[in-house]
Amino acid sequence: MSKEMKTRVHNALNDKNLQTAFSRLRIPAARPMRRMMYAQYNFEGLRKDLRQVKERCIAELPELVKQFKAAAARAGTVVYEAKDAADANRYVEEVAKKNNVKTIVKSKSMLTEEIGLREHLEENGIRVTETDVGEWIVQLAGERPSHLTGPAIHKTIQQIAELFSKESGQKLPPEPQPLLDYARNTLRQRYIDADMGISGVNYAIAETGSVVIVTNEGNGCMSTTMPRVYVAMVGYEKFVKNFEDALAIQRLLARSTMGMKVTVYNSIISGPSRTDAIPSQSPLSGQGPREFHVVLVDNGRLKMRDSDVFREALYCIKCGACLNSCPVFACLSGQTYGYIYQGGIGAILTAFLHGMNEAKDVAELCMGCMSCKDVCPVMIDTPQMISRLKAKQVEENGQSFARKALLGGVLKHQGRLKTVLRLAPYVMKPYTDNDSMMRKLPGPLREVTEELSFPALSRHPLRDRLKKASTAAKTGQPKVAIYAGCVTDYAYPELGEDALKILIECGADTFFPGKQTCCGAPAFHSGDTKTALSLAKENIKALEENKADYIVTFCPGCAAMLKKEYPYLTAKEPEWNLRAKALAEKIRDFSQLVLELTPSAEKKPSLNKKVTYHDPCHLRRGLGIFEEPRKLLTREGFEIVEMPDADVCCGFGGEMLLNYPELAGDVLDHKLDSIVAAGVDTVVTNCTACVLQLRGGLDKRKSNIKVMHTAELLAKSRKESVK
Amino acid sequence: MTTSAANKIETFVAEATRAGSVVYQAKPEDVSTYILDVAYKHNMKNVVKSKSLLANRIGLRKSLQDKGLEVKDTDIGDWLAQSKGTTKQSSKDPEKNIEEVRLALRELYINADIGISEAQIGVAETGTLILASNEGNDRLTSLLPKLHITLIDRRNIVAMWEEAIIKMRELYKDKNGWRLPSFVTYLTGRNTTGDIPGAMRARAQGPEEEHIVIVDIP
Numbered sequence: 001m002s003k004e005m006k007t008r009v010h011n012a013l014n015d016k017n018l019q020t021a022f023s024r025l026r027i028p029a030a031r032p033m034r035r036m037m038y039a040q041y042n043f044e045g046l047r048k049d050l051r052q053v054k055e056r057c058i059a060e061l062p063e064l065v066k067q068f069k070a071a072a073a074r075a076g077t078v079v080y081e082a083k084d085a086a087d088a089n090r091y092v093e094e095v096a097k098k099n100n101v102k103t104i105v106k107s108k109s110m111l112t113e114e115i116g117l118r119e120h121l122e123e124n125g126i127r128v129t130e131t132d133v134g135e136w137i138v139q140l141a142g143e144r145p146s147h148l149t150g151p152a153i154h155k156t157i158q159q160i161a162e163l164f165s166k167e168s169g170q171k172l173p174p175e176p177q178p179l180l181d182y183a184r185n186t187l188r189q190r191y192i193d194a195d196m197g198i199s200g201v202n203y204a205i206a207e208t209g210s211v212v213i214v215t216n217e218g219n220g221c222m223s224t225t226m227p228r229v230y231v232a233m234v235g236y237e238k239f240v241k242n243f244e245d246a247l248a249i250q251r252l253l254a255r256s257t258m259g260m261k262v263t264v265y266n267s268i269i270s271g272p273s274r275t276d277a278i279p280s281q282s283p284l285s286g287q288g289p290r291e292f293h294v295v296l297v298d299n300g301r302l303k304m305r306d307s308d309v310f311r312e313a314l315y316c317i318k319c320g321a322c323l324n325s326c327p328v329f330a331c332l333s334g335q336t337y338g339y340i341y342q343g344g345i346g347a348i349l350t351a352f353l354h355g356m357n358e359a360k361d362v363a364e365l366c367m368g369c370m371s372c373k374d375v376c377p378v379m380i381d382t383p384q385m386i387s388r389l390k391a392k393q394v395e396e397n398g399q400s401f402a403r404k405a406l407l408g409g410v411l412k413h414q415g416r417l418k419t420v421l422r423l424a425p426y427v428m429k430p431y432t433d434n435d436s437m438m439r440k441l442p443g444p445l446r447e448v449t450e451e452l453s454f455p456a457l458s459r460h461p462l463r464d465r466l467k468k469a470s471t472a473a474k475t476g477q478p479k480v481a482i483y484a485g486c487v488t489d490y491a492y493p494e495l496g497e498d499a500l501k502i503l504i505e506c507g508a509d510t511f512f513p514g515k516q517t518c519c520g521a522p523a524f525h526s527g528d529t530k531t532a533l534s535l536a537k538e539n540i541k542a543l544e545e546n547k548a549d550y551i552v553t554f555c556p557g558c559a560a561m562l563k564k565e566y567p568y569l570t571a572k573e574p575e576w577n578l579r580a581k582a583l584a585e586k587i588r589d590f591s592q593l594v595l596e597l598t599p600s601a602e603k604k605p606s607l608n609k610k611v612t613y614h615d616p617c618h619l620r621r622g623l624g625i626f627e628e629p630r631k632l633l634t635r636e637g638f639e640i641v642e643m644p645d646a647d648v649c650c651g652f653g654g655e656m657l658l659n660y661p662e663l664a665g666d667v668l669d670h671k672l673d674s675i676v677a678a679g680v681d682t683v684v685t686n687c688t689a690c691v692l693q694l695r696g697g698l699d700k701r702k703s704n705i706k707v708m709h710t711a712e713l714l715a716k717s718r719k720e721s722v723k
Numbered sequence: 724m725t726t727s728a729a730n731k732i733e734t735f736v737a738e739a740t741r742a743g744s745v746v747y748q749a750k751p752e753d754v755s756t757y758i759l760d761v762a763y764k765h766n767m768k769n770v771v772k773s774k775s776l777l778a779n780r781i782g783l784r785k786s787l788q789d790k791g792l793e794v795k796d797t798d799i800g801d802w803l804a805q806s807k808g809t810t811k812q813s814s815k816d817p818e819k820n821i822e823e824v825r826l827a828l829r830e831l832y833i834n835a836d837i838g839i840s841e842a843q844i845g846v847a848e849t850g851t852l853i854l855a856s857n858e859g860n861d862r863l864t865s866l867l868p869k870l871h872i873t874l875i876d877r878r879n880i881v882a883m884w885e886e887a888i889i890k891m892r893e894l895y896k897d898k899n900g901w902r903l904p905s906f907v908t909y910l911t912g913r914n915t916t917g918d919i920p921g922a923m924r925a926r927a928q929g930p931e932e933e934h935i936v937i938v939d940i941p
Contacts, residue, residue: 021920024920071899071902074899074902075902075905131928132918133916133918133919133927133928134916134917134918137918150917150918151918152918155920156920157919157920157921160919160920176919176920176921176925177925177926179919180916180919180925180926180927183928184926184927184928187928188867188928192829192833207900207901208901208902208903210903210907216914216915216916216917216927217914217915217916217918217927217928217929218866218914218927218928218929219927219928221862221865221866221908221929222862222866222928225859225862225863225866225906226863243888243891243892244885244888247884247885247888250884251884258917260742261738261742261848261849261911262849262851262909262911263911264742264910264911264912264913264914264915264929265908265909265910265911265914265929266908266909267862267906267907267908268903268906268907268908268909269905269906270902270903270904270905270906270907271857271903271905272905273857273858273859273905273906274857274858274905275799275800275821275857275858276800277798277799277800277803277821278799278803278817278820278821279817280817280818284817284818284821285818285821286799286821286825286856286857286858286859286860286905287797287799287825287828287829287858287859287860287863288858288859288862288863288905288906289859292905
């Protein structure tokens with residue numbers, strides 16, 4: 001994490017205008033509304049189709065480019081394949097000079113932002129006007145777009161009124177229609193005066209040599225039709241084979257961007273303007289552009305295509321759905337990321353388009369909550385690419401000293417980790433309050449405890465307590481191995497004991513494999529795959545002990561690591577890989593296992609107790625489990641009151657808490673607001689890390705709302721019913 | 724009419740309306756009355772019209788002109804035919820002539836109150852109209868005037884996009900497969916923007932109103 005990024009994050013979080021404008025992204029109803037919209041059509045089916053289309057088109061890219069060029073040539077379109085960004089800029093400048101161009105109207109294009117085309121033309125004395133209203137606002141402000149589809153989403157209406165007033169020289173009111181009227185009238189004159197139009201494209205269709213621009217405002221149509229010269233800037237990822245392929249994009253693009261079935265205008269240009277109204281030797285140009293140029297730009301894309309891991313970033317259709325669902329993006333703004341592309345997908349694109357080093361900071365802003373993957377219309381697994389990107393960076397540049405010490409030096413060695421965690425309760429004693437909470441930690445942790453309080457570590461970890469609980473196998477009973485995870489083991493051992501009681505009640509024969517250690521997620525997610533692999537092997541060995549039927553976890557972060565990443569980490573070692581896959585089959589979340597062990601248990605009478613449920617990211621999106629915990633709670637007699645945004649991350653994810661405590665605190669704050677909105681006194685969740693985060697945050701707020709793991713809640717209700 | 728055909732039109736009307744268009748279903752003889760009503764209501768007089776076989780067939784230009792509207796054709800060929808005698812071709816160079824016509828037409832679009840186009844295809848599932856031209860006049864007619872009216876032959880409305888693509892392939896067939904007109908626009912509802920807070924449905928850069936007249940030709 002660089003100092004610059006830390007400053008930018010701090011500034012964004014404290015920018016009142018930005019936070020006011022961005023509250024638009026955080027309306028509690030926005031997410032359920034979006035989910036409802038997804039429910040209205042076959043989102044899963046359509047995105048599988050689109051994924052296939054993009055996979056095929058990127059695979060066949062050279063053939064599609066050839067086809068496009070042939071069709072374009074027949075129509076009289078000039079296609080130029082630029083060698084690099086500078087060459088693309090030079091070519092457009094040349095076309096402009098040849099046509100004596102003084103003014104240009106430009107329609108939204110992230111590609112031109114990427115290569116700095118507008119700046120290049122302006123340096124050459126040409127006046128360039130952005131014609132998308134949002135893009136024009138950021139141009140007037142001298143900024144970069146803050147969102148793929150909403151470039152000015154970080155501006156309040158007051159700021160926009162000020163910018164327009166300054167441009168027009170008259171005072172304009174902060175009301176939508178007068179501001180839009182001003183923009184329309186001004187831009188209209190710019191179209192009329194313009195000598196040349198430039199646009200990006202949403203996709204290019206090979207069979208007809210067409211480019212397609214979608215807009216709601218109409219600017220795409222006008223800037224490509226009114227001037228006498230038109231230049232389309234096309235990145236190689238934009239090609240599809242035919243109109244059927246294009247339809248797969250069309251069906252999801254506008255829906256993913258803003259929940260509309262289609263955008264108002266889809267502007268398809270397949271050649272320069274032509275007329276046969278007047279007899280002539282050569283074809284005559286009609287009322288639109290007499291010249292139509294298509295500039296193909298690589299700028300890192302073909303290298304991305306060559307990579308097995310990162311190729312899927314090229315499938316992105318730039319709809320912005322990932323940004324709208326990203327809890328981190330909702331606290332910052334696109335500009336905070338520092339480059340052209342924002343959010344998780346922005347980290348990958350930045351790495352290839354600008355450089356690995358530049359992407360490092362952006363990647364660290366990802367909490368790995370997977371909400372982007374959930375809404376992506378092309379099923380891009382951005383969180384996975386980010387962890388691979390981090391691994392690549394560590395491979396190339398190594399870890400920072402502090403991380404190396406922590407991950408490689410302590411985490412990797414079970415003995416050392418144990419020693420540190422066992423000493424912690426004593427060392428931390430002076431900072432621990434009577435109720436076993438730490439509210440003010442020294443040194444680098446001071447900032448973290450400003451956002452949330454921490455539980456003191458236990459002097460009697462679960463591994464000590466369960467030594468006695470280990471029972472001999474009885475025939476017929478399902479054998480359940482407990483995988484505690486560090487948080488349960490050392491911070492919440494009572495939670496582990498509670499879970500054990502419930503599982504025994506369910507007829508399980510439980511035991512605690514003593515050699516288990518940290519699952520390796522902290523190392524893995526920061527790119528240290530070496531440490532992660534070594535921990536994976538230790539745990540595989542440890543958990544094979546006693547040949548368990550099931551391995552139960554209380555932290556879905558651990559579960560996802562054991563189930564999904566161990567097979568990946570061991571992929572190059574067949575024998576370990578087999579063992580990892582066998583292990584993966586046995587992993588169960590606590591509530592999932594309780595339901596599986598007692599499928600026919602009857603619903604208990606109502607306890608007249610309302611609770612709300614928080615979905616842990618790795619459980620809901622990582623493992624697809626969200627019905628089971630609710631089913632179990634209802635079966636146990638609880639009434640669930642759903643909070644808005646139940647599945648939005650609590651802010652524990654990634655290394656956010658350590659790198660950007662202030663930002664993690666903001667994400668946590670939004671989560672706590674949702675919890676409070678449910679209006680009940682207990683929030684239940686199925687993840688010990690979420691429990692830690694939520695308890696810490698509510699403690700800072702001095703709230704009376706109780707946070708409980710499902711296991712704790714079940715144990716407590718049994719205790720109370722005995723009384 | 725079969726039920727599925729009726730459903731198709733119903734869907735088209737519902738979707739186009741939802742997207743912000745005003746949809747009117749007319750017999751051929753009612754089309755001009757509807758347009759005149761719209762024009763009178765807004766106190767509008769100047770009309771530009773792009774190529775439309777449907778309009779020709781029902782004699783739309785004449786009936787609008789008879790009631791006092793100024794109607795100008797924007798297809799260069801149609802415009803030259805319409806303004807025969809009133810303009811002279813000043814040069815022998817066709818390029819120069821075209822440039823003169825282009826500039827004259829440009830003035831017409833800019834000052835027009837109403838633009839009238841005909842859609843080649845309507846797509847019911849999204850309420851979309853497909854407009855096409857090689858000159859680009861269709862696009863300018865639909866964007867620059869204050870108000871835009873699209874005519875569509877009821878029989879040209881298809882249910883799904885898959886059918887629309889098949890229909891386009893047939894309409895624009897050529898020796899290399901098919902060749903699209905230089906400018907094709909899918910138009911769905913009325914233009915909007917999300918770029919200024921608090922006004923998702925506000926008019927953006929295109930016309931203030933979008934009207935669709937579905938013409939039922941017996």
